[in-house]
Each structure stands twice: as C-alpha cells, then as structure tokens.
Amino acid sequence: MTHSHAISALDLTKTYTFHQQRAGLGGALKSLVKRKYETRLAVDRVSFTIDPGEVVGLLGPNGAGKTTTLKMLSGLLYKTSGELEVLGYTPSDRKPDYLRRIALVMGQKTMLWWDVPAMESLLLHKEMYGLSTPEFERNVAELAELLDVQDLLNVQVRKTSLGERMKLELMAALVHGPEILFLDEPTIGLDVVAKARVRTFLAEVNRLRGTTILITSHDMDDIEALCSRVMIIDHGRLQFDGALDELVRTAQPRKLVRATYATAVDASRLTGVSSVEVSGLTVRLEADRERTSDVLEQLTRLGPLVDLDVADADVEDIMRDLFERRGEAS
Numbered sequence: 209m210t211h212s213h214a215i216s217a218l219d220l221t222k223t224y225t226f227h228q229q230r231a232g233l234g235g236a237l238k239s240l241v242k243r244k245y246e247t248r249l250a251v252d253r254v255s256f257t258i259d260p261g262e263v264v265g266l267l268g269p270n271g272a273g274k275t276t277t278l279k280m281l282s283g284l285l286y287k288t289s290g291e292l293e294v295l296g297y298t299p300s301d302r303k304p305d306y307l308r309r310i311a312l313v314m315g316q317k318t319m320l321w322w323d324v325p326a327m328e329s330l331l332l333h334k335e336m337y338g339l340s341t342p343e344f345e346r347n348v349a350e351l352a353e354l355l356d357v358q359d360l361l362n363v364q365v366r367k368t369s370l371g372e373r374m375k376l377e378l379m380a381a382l383v384h385g386p387e388i389l390f391l392d393e394p395t396i397g398l399d400v401v402a403k404a405r406v407r408t409f410l411a412e413v414n415r416l417r418g419t420t421i422l423i424t425s426h427d428m429d430d431i432e433a434l435c436s437r438v439m440i441i442d443h444g445r446l447q448f449d450g451a452l453d454e455l456v457r458t459a460q461p462r463k464l465v466r467a468t469y470a471t472a473v474d475a476s477r478l479t480g481v482s483s484v485e486v487s488g489l490t491v492r493l494e495a496d497r498e499r500t501s502d503v504l505e506q507l508t509r510l511g512p513l514v515d516l517d518v519a520d521a522d523v524e525d526i527m528r529d530l531f532e533r534r535g536e537a538s
C-alpha cells in the first residue's frame with residue numbers, strides 16, 4: 209500500500225464474537241456453566257482508499273457496520289482480517305504519533321469533563337498531545353472563533369446546551385490539529401440551527417486546514433452539505449462508492465414533477481408517468497428520468513401552466529428505496 213492515500217483498506221473485515229446470555233436467572237446460571245458463543249459479521253471485506261483532504265460520507269441503515277468501520281480506522285477495535293493503513297500507520301497499534309494525527313467524535317459520547325469548564329479538558333489535551341503553548345493558544349483562538357464559543361470555554365460543561373456541547377466537543381477533538389477527523393453522527397439530536405452551524409464549521413475546517421473527514425450521519429442534509437463522495441455500506445458490505453450525484457442518478461431513476469395550472473386539467477390523459485396526484489390545480493407525478501422531456505411536453509399541452517418544477521427525490525428517499533429494493537431481492 210502506498211502512503212499517498214490518507215486511508216487505505218483492503219478486504220477489511222470485523223467479526224464480533226460474543227457470548228449469548230440465556231434468559232432468566234436459571235438461564236444466567238446455565239450461561240455461566242456452558243457458554244454459548246455467537247459470531248456476527250459486522251464488516252465484510254470492505255475495500256476503499258481515501259485521499260488527503262477528501263470529505264467522505266459513510267451511509268447505510270442501522271447496524272450496517274458504519275460505527276464498527278470508524279472504530280477500526282481510529283484504532284479502537286482490532287480488525288479480524290484484511291489490510292488497513294491510515295497515514296501509514298496500523299491504527300490498532302494506537303501509537304501516540306498516530307493518535308496525534310487523528311480524532312474521533314461520536315455524537316453520543318463525550319470527551320469533555322462535565323463538572324469543569326471545557327478549557328480544563330482542552331488543557332488536558334494540550335498535555336496529552338504535547339502541544340506547545342503558542343500552538344495551543346493559536347488553535348484555541350482559531351477554533352473558538354470559527355465555532356463562536358469564546359464565551360463558553362469557562363462555563364461548566366454540564367451547564368451548556370446540547371448544541372453548545374457539540375461545538376465544544378469538536379473543539380476538543382480538533383485542538384491538537386489532527387489531519388483526519390472521524391465523525392460518527394455529529395449532529396444527532398441537535399436542532400436545525402445547531403446542525404447548520406456544525407456543518408458550516410466542518411466545511412471550514414476542511415477548507416482551511418485540509419482536514420480529511422469521514423462522517424456517518426442519518427441526516428442527509430449533513431451529507432449533501434459536506435460530502436461530494438459517499439460510500440454506502442449495508443450488511444457489512446460496501447455497496448456503492450462514488451459521487452453523491454452519481455448515486456442520485458443511478459439509484460434514483462425518477463424525477464419528481466410538479467405542475468400548477470390556471471384552470472382544472474384532466475391528468476388522466478398523461479402517459480408514461482406514475483404516482484399521479486392532483487390537488488386543486490396542482491398535479492404531482494413521477495417520471496422516468498429518460499422520459500422527462502416527453503412528460504414535460506405533455507404537461508404543457510394539458511392546460512395553461514402557471515408553475516412547473518422538476519426535482520430529484522430526496523437523498524433520504526433514495527436510500528430508503530435502495531435498501532428496500534435490496535431487502536426484497538435478498
């Protein structure tokens with residue numbers, strides 16, 4: 209493997225082996241005597257490379273293997289098999305030099321101490337990562353300004369709101385200037401405004417510092433705002449790796465069309481369309497991507513048009529379609 213990639217994974221695989229507890233007290237006692245082990249293939253021969261400075265979205269339904277992948281990349285979990293190299297290191301060695309160059313933020317976990325101000329945690333990170341005072345101060349100033357948290361650094365963390373805490377969390381993750389940022393659901397539970405702030409901040413960090421970002425999110429707005437490339441993982445397998453708009457094109461053959469007329473029209477005359485819905489003077493329908501121009505022509509002939517709108521389906525719907533179709537097929 210070459211070192212020009214920030215991340216390179218070849219047939220990366222993780223199998224969890226766990227001990228199945230039997231139900232009830234009797235079951236618990238039996239489990240002690242005769243342990244029953246089960247295995248679960250969480251990540252299944254996944255291969256990809258990510259270049260420095262890329263922002264990549266890791267998508268998939270619940271239990272697909274996204275968190276497991278991020279944990280292997282950040283060295284929290286050993287891989288079961290395959291090859292994995294991040295910045296030239298084997299992540300699970302957890303060499304201090306490696307840990308200095310990466311960061312992992314998990315939306316539901318905190319690395320801040322609750323009972324003291326965030327600044328205390330930042331100072332701890334300064335010691336842990338051996339940052340010089342000028343470097344630390346420069347980073348703190350830059351991040352605090354980008355995140356607009358200057359006034360929060362000396363407030364006890366437990367007194368901050370969820371959105372404020374996520375900003376402080378990102379600050380703690382980035383204060384040592386990592387080259388790669390692993391983000392697991394960074395906007396989970398945040399309100400719309402806080403989500404947008406986090407997105408803008410991440411885009412800025414990528415732009416200003418060239419930080420490579422690998423992000424999982426259930427919020428498609430996060431992905432659309434940040435990632436030009438997405439990887440889709442389902443049942444541990446990598447199902448798609450490419451441009452977000454390519455995904456939209458390949459996975460979503462339909463266009464959503466909405467036409468509003470000045471007078472009532474008879475939509476039953478339309479051909480080659482599906483999911484036709486008429487409400488008042490507005491007609492909504494879906495058209496095959498290749499047939500869009502024909503459908504638009506029919507719509508203009510149908511009556512006096514006031515408004516016409518053609519859109520791709522939401523990426524979230526596309527995902528749903530994709531996984532439902534796969535589910536039916538298997």
Ligand SMILES: Nc1ncnc2c1ncn2[C@@H]1O[C@H](COP(=O)(O)OP(=O)(O)OP(=O)(O)O)[C@@H](O)[C@H]1O
Nearest residue numbers: 224226248250268269270271272273274275276277
């Ligand atoms: N410690 C563990 N022991 C056993 N099985 C596990 C463990 N952690 C995860 N799994 C299983 O491995 C599979 C992948 O889990 P993972 O958390 O990576 O999925 P995910 O894509 O991050 O899901 P979500 O979107 O729900 O967070 C799931 O079937 C999960 O139940």
